[in-house]
Amino acid sequence: MSETTMNLTLKIWRQKNQNEKGRFVTIEAKGISTDMSFLEMLDVVNEDLTRKGEDPIYFDHDCREGICGMCSLYINGQPHGPKHGTTTCQLHMRSFHDGQTIVIEPWRAAAFPVLKDLAVDRTAFDRIQQAGGYVSVNTGGVPDANCLPIPKVKADEAFESATCIGCGACVAACKNASAMLFVSAKISQYALLPQGQAERWSRAQAMVEQMDAEGFGACTVTKACEAECPVGIKLTNIARMNRDYFNAKFFKEETVHH
Amino acid sequence: MILDSKIPEGPLAEKWSRHKFNLKLVNPANKRKFTIIVVGTGLAGASAAASLAELGYNVKTFCYQDSPRRAHSIAAQGGINAAKNYQNDGDSVFRLFYDTIKGGDYRAREANVYRLAEVSVNIIDQCVAQGVPFAREYGGLLDNRSFGGAQVSRTFYARGQTGQQLLLGAYSALNRQIHAGKVTSYTRHEMLDVVMIDGHAKGIITRDLKTGAIESHEGHAVLLCTGGYGNVFFLSTNAMGCNVTAAWRAHKRGAYFANPCYTQIHPTCIPVTGDHQSKLTLMSESLRNDGRVWVPKTKEIAEKLRKGQIKISDIKEEDRDYFLERKYPSFGNLVPRDVASRNAKQMADEGRGVGATGLAVFLDFADAIKRLGEDTVRAKYGNLFDMYYQITDENPYKQPMRIYPAVHYTMGGLWVDYNLMTSIPGLYALGECNFSDHGANRLGASALMQGLADGYFVIPYTVGDYLTSLGFKPVDKSNPAFEQTRLEVEENVNKLLSLKGSKTVDDIHKKLGHIMWEYCGMARNEEGLMKAKGLIQELKKEFWNDVTVLGENEELNLSLEKAGRVADFIELGELMVDDALNRRESCGGHFREESATADGEAKRDDEHYAYVAAWEYTGDNQPEVLHKEPLVFENVKLTQRSYK
Amino acid sequence: MSSFKEAFSSTLGKKLVMSLTGLFLCTFLIVHLIGNLQLFKNDEGFAFNQYAYFMTHFGPIKIVSYLLYASIIIHALYALILTLHNKKARPIPYDQKPGNKNAAWNSRNMGILGTVLLVFIATHMANFWWKFHNDQVPYIQYETNIETGQISAIEMPAEEFTDYKEFSQDGVEYVQARDLYKQVEFAFENPILVAFYVLAMVALSFHLIHGFKSAFQSLGFDNKKWIPLVKFLGIYVFGVIIPIGFAAMPLYFFFK
Incomplete structure (x- = not known):
């Protein structure tokens, strides 16, 4: 295991609720460990946002073992990110590289309206x-x-x-x-x-x-x-x-x- | 109040049949006059809701997830026990009962456990009828595997996802009743209080997580099926959302909390990698069938290894300490969960742990691969090895796995009588949420069994007995108690929203977790527990003075959701410490260092502690009052466990 | 609503229509290719022009041809309906497109390929079908000497031509026909048209490599024992042989 840290640029969809329009917001994620899961990376970003008094990013997740099906996220054009056969919670940051821009969008479908940020109604x-x-x-x-x-x-x-x-x-x-x-x-x-x-x-x-x-x-x-x-x-x-x-x-x- | 467990008279094997006959029935036409609230939609909740709706009751279900199907029962891997004796290997209801009582270190009620074993056979029938795809043999009949703590093969399974398949079965039954209009399902709703009228539970207050609406719901009975409280440790194998809030708020309204200190710490989890860690991942304990657990023989070698000065392969065979094989020659690597966990901790404490943090031991498959070949090992454990590789980026075929114990299950929970009713009339607790069946330690593949036993086969009988005593009047929603409780919840939410300190909720939660793990984890002692009590009290102050909760009520609010849960965890944490302090014996998952044999093994004290410790809440910051329910063993002989 | 009506208004039913019309068009392609192979005969179009007459005047084949026109229209119409429906199912598109990461290019662009083919069909019919049916092609008379079997072909002036005729006179068999072959020769002198035909056949190949086996999927046919045959036909017959066969015709005449 070779743990290293990296800095990433996140382009994240933020949307206050179902009725308001959303937009992409760019957030810098610094000192991200390659051992983190993707959701742990977002946890770190959320802790930073909270400390700054900004609303943390809302995303669905629960078991973080790849079985409950609650986590989602459309990452760089792919649901559950670039690795096949895994959920977002089982995706690790070693699948990304230092300096990369990661675009995170909610599931898009008329039948899955966005509730807030990256969470949709399924x-x-x-x-x-x-x-x-x-x-x-x-x-x-x-x-x-x-x-x-x-x-x-x-x-x-x-x-x-x-x-x-x-x-x-x-x-x-x-x-x-x-x-x-x-x-x-x-x-x-x-x-x-x-x-x-x-x-x-x-x-x-x-x-x-x-x-x-x-x-x-x-x-x-x-x-x-x-x-x-x-x-x-x-x-x-x-x-x-x-x-x-x-x-x-x-x-x-x-x-x-x- | 004297705790009345309402255990029926008569011989053990006849208690449940007799009791079922003596319970009063609600006639079919009257069932539709009753509404039952079910909180939580895991195995216990979904099976109860579906079964009650099938009987004709009106049911409302609540879950915090976006769908009832996502409750954490879904994550159970191994299987579900049932005394079917399909393998002709000598299993019986009594044997399952005996194994469970013994596995629980003689701290569970005989009558409850016997009933559990008795209905276990019906569960398998029910699940198969629903279309649960259990593993089968080529002849088309059901397959079984063996599991820890038993000498027979009685575990039914669906590959590594028995929990998901059983939950989907119960969820499908629930869906059928939603379709039929008998169940109303509320998702993304969190229960925040119980409404009490004349000492009975008559409804609940919920917060709609999407809109923030604080709503009251009335019901003739309330069933809490809200799971365990392992997340009090911050890091556990529980889902991120698992919480104690529903049970804790019920506790504060008068439901006794039993044996809170009984927590199960599972030995084979993937170790923590750093502060960012959000949860721990369990790997099936079946790995210990072929893996050998070891650490370096000396602290010096371990240190060099941790610093990367030497490689694992540099450690000679004679410098490796296979400590479980050394200490427990007859059981070796297959000692029960609690023993394996404690020994791993001991190695780490001695400075012989491995991995960057030193909080891990090796689980080595090199011998197994040599003996069986890599292909056989892959066929047996391939999915677990893949999962390990995915998470750690280390190839377990080439180098030993690193494992460490993690909080997995809580045997304690709301005190319930034989009918699963808490000390609040009309309020029931099912599944992991109650304390009833696993004593001080739960055997593998028994959690699923208990959840479904309670939901499918116990509550449908027992709840009717209570309902008949109520008459057939609808619950009076205009009773001021509803509005009063709702306002109290609203006030609490507003209080949380007013907190604008410098710490995040997670900061506090992590601190709580460290305190609990350090002093109320795998090994506990008087001094540490006293210290923990003080630390938790300080932490509680810190929470209410210095935490920050952002946003407003009327939205999906992450920090508000977490804050309410953590506030309850802090209070629960203190009670766990109190309970652990009170129980000056070692039993199952609760190891008091003061109560050990000469060679450091757990020592029970049946003379003084063969009781259920049920705690009564008496007010904010007031000490809780202990009620003891003596445990009487008429059918098994109490022995000290030994695995030497 | 009747069960049938319900079925055809469902998303599955609409795909069933696409599947059935598509497969019918595929069978047509086989017949069309085999018939048109007569273009490669070095007989000044004698066999081809006879065949053209037969295909346009034999009753049962006429019925099939109307089915064919209907299939083309229905296939295109349902494609449009489904595309609009599918667009509605995702009103807000993604910012990031996956490209070929999870699906083949042709499977994602059947609409574009289909549009190319529709334009092609229109061009193709305007060039040949329309001209053939509206007397805008030259006329030809074939004279076969019964004794020697020697065939000669002579262009007929328009005013002498009445209709397709076969008759014998003085040991010579006469066949008077519309000379579609000549029209083919003429049309494929145009390099732009030839290029367009070749391009359209490339589109056809991509369209059918995805479309043929997908039609079976939409029908619900994916029997493990037979699906390899379907895949083989989809790729090698409909994806390779047929498009190459058709593309060879304009190229043959262009370079002849």
Whole structure:
């Protein structure tokens, strides 16, 4: 480990609230250790701002272990920064160099309005899942867990879809601000498992309908979402969603329960 | 007040069944006349909210995150225990009960722990039915792994993210009820007080973090599922937002706080690199299955290494001290968490620590790689090695990892009876927020089990019993208590906003963390604790005199959010010290240096301390009053743990 | 709203329309290329002009051609609708653009490529389709000696030409046709037009390398066993062979 310090120029989007206009503000970050995580670098900047009596930069974060999906940030043109397969909280300053200018923007999407500075409202994701992202079973009264054998390959594939952390990097990366990688991962988890079959066709319709109602864009298969997804959700999920949706709409009798 | 734990009569194995039968029921048509408030949406909160809504109650959920799915239960890696005995290796409900009681160093209630073991099997069924993608074998059935503190394989897992998958399961059940209109979800809301009417909890006061609006919400019962208070140490493996505020404000309204000094310090975390550090990252303790823990044999060698005068490879085999293997030949590197942590600290104290700060020990895989080959090691631990590499920029295949203990879990919490009700009628505490099931030390893969047991299978039964006693009247929102409490919260917020000193909230929080870690961390003694008490009292003054809180209430206000939480942590810190002072024995995560065996191991004092210490708040800057709930063991024999 | 209507008004449904029209246009390209290979026959356009007559006068093919025109229009129209929709989904653009860091250039610029192709189609149709249908091409008579099999071609004056005709007389087979071949020869004397055609075929290549396999993705077809074939066709048939085949024609006539 070779810890060194560096000085950086940050160009950060500042916006007081949802209604006011935002702008870029340039802040010098001095003496930043290469061992810091990106968010720790912002902590240091915030401590300095606070000491000067200036409003610290608001950004979403929580677990700082790369799993809660709360951190975001569009760093130098890429969601979660230049390293692939990692969240912003797991990005370290050694990925940058002394004297570099770092431009930090919030996720940009009509469905993700900016709340303040770099924090956006991602409740659209919650509403999509509320529309049908579940298996309708009540607590209790379920069969023994081993009553339902699931082939390991299927279980593993479902896990690959279920691993989505709901951060929204797919939307941020997509030039169309499309949420299809997220929505399809959720639909896929249940489509792949036997537990999800009873509501498979109504679920696909309900979740796609809500996704469209939230104002996300369409998929043009640029694969930017897949490239930027911190947990490696694959594009094949989108194909599966398309398949299930068309199947439901054109051939199945199940409809959406509102 | 005498603490009534309401443990049912009868043989251990029948207590819960009998109790369920004796609990009064609310008929289905009447359930919709009740509103239940659930604060926190982790495993305990989300599972409780969903289950109660399914029964027909109206539920309101609150979380400070932007989505219920982000609660810190999500970060649990290893797995969830259940006494399924799918492996035919001799597991049973009683064995899980026994392991948990023993692992907790005989400081938990038998009846609660037995119930936990009993419902553990239902949890797995429930989660599978929801579509949680647990690991499976090729035959399609569920796979299990073994975990610390047990000799059977009973841990169910979903790769390294069991917590996220279980939480997403509970969250999906919650979503279904939100869709059905039975649950109203409030996100980016923080609970700041409990509304008390005639001694009962009847609602809460929240602050909308987006708009600053201070709102009151009424409910027939309030469930606190707000997690633990590990962030009192500033650095812990908890999420940045984890806080004690909801529990602490409830405590100040009359809920007793039990065993606050019981904190779990996990041995395998990535060490601190500098003052900028914001949190610590845990690596699964499974690493200790193949890694060997060592430090240089002498202080001199360690010093040279720290200064970079020699390289790790320059240290000869005979100059390496594999201290766990040396001291505990039968358990070696696999001693329980508390023992491993204390020994690492001891090495650092002796000046034999490694890394730039000296606050680390080596976890070396060289032998494992030699024995098993790099590919096998990669298959077993690849993701952990990658994570370590990502954070430290050091390649653990080439050089030993550096690890150090970190605060991970708090066994203490709000005191609850067998029904999970606190000492305030109508106020419940579930999951890590309560104190009930882990005694003085929690076993791996048991936190997820407890959160879901409380939420899915305990509270849906017990809350009804209380609700029937209320009649079917709506909560009177016009009661002056609502406005009164709201104004008090508003006043407190304004008081915080008026602070314009020279220190940042983080400055104070870091100081608090240092005090707690130094004197109330892995090892505690009378002198240090007394000193800590004084330091915390000074720090409290410093906070109210010299901290600065910027901005206004009506916005997303980072420094205001933090300030309120840290103010509560300071008060909690003092109580933890009081509790640690009071408990002059060593048990589980609480190690009093005065209570040790001749060779320095923890020594329990069952004669004097086999009780739950429940503290009652009596006023600002007043000493808290201790209530003791004796622990009675009828089914297990108390023994001193030994890992030699 | 009916299920079908709902489906087609969703973002997925609109992409389905793009996919189906796109794939139909791809199949057309194969037929079109194979037919046009007759331009390379050294027969003064005899086979090509016969083929041109057949393609414009055979009933079923006429129906297909109307489907083709409709597909072009619908494909372009839906592209426009989706582009506007997608722009609306991100009203405030990013200051920093990722460039090629996470997505290939062609996948991000299908609109530009498509516009080039639309202009190309308009030019192409004005040059050949329009002129062919509006008697603005020369006329030709082919005389085949039945005994020797020798073919000779003679330009026909416009006033003698009535319509496409095939007849035999005195051991000679006559074919009178509109000479689209001549028009091709003529058009590709223009270096600017040739350059534009080659450029358009480069655009076609990029458009199809992304478009062909993406169409299957939009349809929901990504079967692990068959998708390698789709990828192969997308790159080598639609991305290489077809554009090169088409680009060869203007170049052939220009350098002939």
